[in-house]
Every structure is written in C-alpha cells, then in structure tokens.
Amino acid sequence: MLVEGKWTQDWQPVQATDAKGGFVRQASSFRNWVTPDGRAGPTGCAGFRAERGRYQLYVALICPWASRTLMARKLKHLDVVVGVTIVEPELSDQGWRFAHGDTLTGSTYLHELYTRADKCFTGRATVPVLWDKTTGTIVNNESADIVRMFNTGFGALADATVDLYPEALRSEIDAWNARIYPALNNGVYRAGFATTQLAYEEAFRDVFAILAVLEAHLEQRAFLVGDRLTEADIRLFVTLVRFDVAYHGLFKCNLKRIIDYPALTAYLTRMLDVPGIRETVSIEHIKRGYYSIKALNPNGIVPLGPKWAS
Numbered sequence: 350m351l352v353e354g355k356w357t358q359d360w361q362p363v364q365a366t367d368a369k370g371g372f373v374r375q376a377s378s379f380r381n382w383v384t385p386d387g388r389a390g391p392t393g394c395a396g397f398r399a400e401r402g403r404y405q406l407y408v409a410l411i412c413p414w415a416s417r418t419l420m421a422r423k424l425k426h427l428d429v430v431v432g433v434t435i436v437e438p439e440l441s442d443q444g445w446r447f448a449h450g451d452t453l454t455g456s457t458y459l460h461e462l463y464t465r466a467d468k469c470f471t472g473r474a475t476v477p478v479l480w481d482k483t484t485g486t487i488v489n490n491e492s493a494d495i496v497r498m499f500n501t502g503f504g505a506l507a508d509a510t511v512d513l514y515p516e517a518l519r520s521e522i523d524a525w526n527a528r529i530y531p532a533l534n535n536g537v538y539r540a541g542f543a544t545t546q547l548a549y550e551e552a553f554r555d556v557f558a559i560l561a562v563l564e565a566h567l568e569q570r571a572f573l574v575g576d577r578l579t580e581a582d583i584r585l586f587v588t589l590v591r592f593d594v595a596y597h598g599l600f601k602c603n604l605k606r607i608i609d610y611p612a613l614t615a616y617l618t619r620m621l622d623v624p625g626i627r628e629t630v631s632i633e634h635i636k637r638g639y640y641s642i643k644a645l646n647p648n649g650i651v652p653l654g655p656k657w658a659s
C-alpha cells in the first residue's frame with residue numbers, strides 16, 4: 350500500500366482484520382462525481398463535466414467491484430465515451446501493474462495514479478479508478494458511485510433507454526444491495542481472508558444462507574427486482590460468475606457450487622446472454638488473478654477445473 354505517497358513493500362492483499370479475525374475492507378477515498386454540467390455530485394468537488402473521451406476507467410478483470418463498473422459502462426453504451434485500461438491479472442509486489450506501461454499517464458503501476466492524484470496518499474491502490482485526463486486526477490475509486498455515475502452522470506452521452514436504478518425500484522434495489530453486499534459480495538472475501546475459524550464459519554454461513562434466499566427468489570423471476578436488469582443484478586452477477594471458479598476453492602466457500610443451484614445457474618446464463626455482459630468477463634483473468642494471491646496459495650498453482658471453465 351501507499352503510505353504518505355510512498356510505496357511500502359509489505360504489500361499483501363490480506364487486509365486489515367478486526368478483533369475477531371474478520372476481514373475489513375478499506376473505505377474508498379476519491380468520491381467526486383461526473384455530472385452532465387460539471388456541478389458537484391452527492392459527495393466531493395465540482396468540475397467533472399461529462400465529456401466524450403475525457404475519462405478513463407482502470408480495471409482488473411479479476412475484480413468484482415471493477416467489473417460492476419465495466420458492466421454499467423457497457424449496458425449504458427458508454428464504450429465510445431469512457432475508455433478502459435485493464436491491468437495484469439496477477440498481483441505484483443507493487444500491486445496492480447500495466448503489462449506494457451500505461452501510455453496515458455506514463456505509469457508502470459496503478460499506485461502511481463494515486464500519487465499523481467494525491468502525492469501524500471495513504472491507503473491501498475485499488476481498482477476501479479475513474480481517471481480524468483483533463484485535470485490528471487482520480488475522479489472516483491468507489492465502484493458503487495461509478496455505477497450510478499454511468500447511469501445518470503453522463504446525460505445525453507449515455508443510453509437513456511437503459512436505467513439501472515429506476516426511481517420506482519430504488520428502495521427494493523437498495524434493500525437487496527444492503528443484503529447482498531455483506532453476506533455475499535464481501536461475504537466470500539470474509540470467508541477467504543478470515544484469520545480465525547470463527548470468522549470463517551460466520552462468513553461461510555452468511556454466504557450459503559443468502560444463496561438459498563436468492564435461489565428461492567429467482568425460481569419465479571428473471572431478474573432480482575421488477576422485470577428488468579438493474580444495478581442489483583450487476584452486483585449479484587459479479588460474485589456469482591466468480592464463485593465456482595475461485596470462491597468455492599480458494600476462499601473455502603465449498604458447501605455448494607452455483608451449478609448446484611438450478612435457478613441461480615439459469616440466472617447466471619441469462620445474465621451472460623444479455624448483450625455486452627459476456628465480454629466484461631474473463632475466466633482466465635479471474636483464475637490467474639485469484640490463484641496468484643500468495644497468502645492463500647503460496648505456490649501459485651492455478652486449478653484446471655471446473656469443467657465448464659477449463
């Protein structure tokens with residue numbers, strides 16, 4: 350991580366833990382918003398007007414949070430408006446790395462973007478990052494914000510016929526988000542990075558309890574909320590698509606696989622068939638990336654299965 354703008358070599362993806370050995374995710378630190386006229390958004394400063402070609406999204410294809418933003422960008426048809434840079438899947442000893450350097454900023458590692466934005470930055474250099482080429486700074490590094498920004502912040506530059514957070518469905522979407530994030534999206538990480546048996550078992554139970562709820566819910570419906578794809582589906586999908594490939598083995602979430610749940614499997618296939626979504630998923634990056642986490646897999650051996658992903 351960076352400490353007052355300097356890279357510290359003790360980099361480990363195993364993050365802070367609480368008193369019970371539970372995994373604690375770092376809060377995001379750049380929270381500005383792109384808006385149609387450049388006015389300030391719900392948090393942060395003004396000055397980030399929606400413009401074609403002005404912003405670049407930095408992602409890792411292994412990362413579920415970054416993948417949310419990639420999905421929103423595709424679904425809102427922002428591909429020609431916001432460029433994308435993909436980091437290498439394996440974690441280097443200086444965090445995320447660009448395979449051939451980043452031509453836009455002249456960086457080798459993602460952490461250099463953080464120090465360009467704030468030369469005294471302290472914290473982890475996480476993806477996603479929404480970068481402003483005009484001012485050479487980070488607009489925002491919180492995927493939940495970036496998904497909302499792509500939904501409404503780009504005004505007429507985005508596809509207005511797609512609404513990932515419709516007014517009428519907001520409370521239902523918020524309610525699912527509030528359940529799915531701790532129990533599932535972050536639940537698998539809490540299981541995988543737990544440092545005590547108790548913390549692991551708590552997380553494990555949360556994961557399979559919410560999967561049972563979701564299986565029952567999706568038996569009768571195509572999408573989580575209403576009759577269309579919303580932000581809640583994006584958040585669920587990114588974890589489901591990684592589950593059998595990475596979380597079942599590496600994160601010890603091995604009570605069942607997604608393929609053992611008929612409704613969740615049908616849902617996953619339905620989501621993958623939505624135009625634009627499949628191209629945001631790289632099973633190869635997911636496998637190589639997760640299994641390169643040395644703290645969990647010291648020899649870096651990448652499993653060959655499951656059958657559908659080999």
Ligand SMILES: N[C@@H](CCC(=O)N[C@@H](CS)C(=O)NCC(=O)O)C(=O)O
Nearest residue numbers: 377412414473474475476490491492
């Ligand atoms: N709050 C962030 C979390 C992002 C996050 O945790 N990204 C991970 C990859 S999945 C990361 O970049 N980790 C690098 C590190 O912790 O040093 C978001 O949702 O945007």
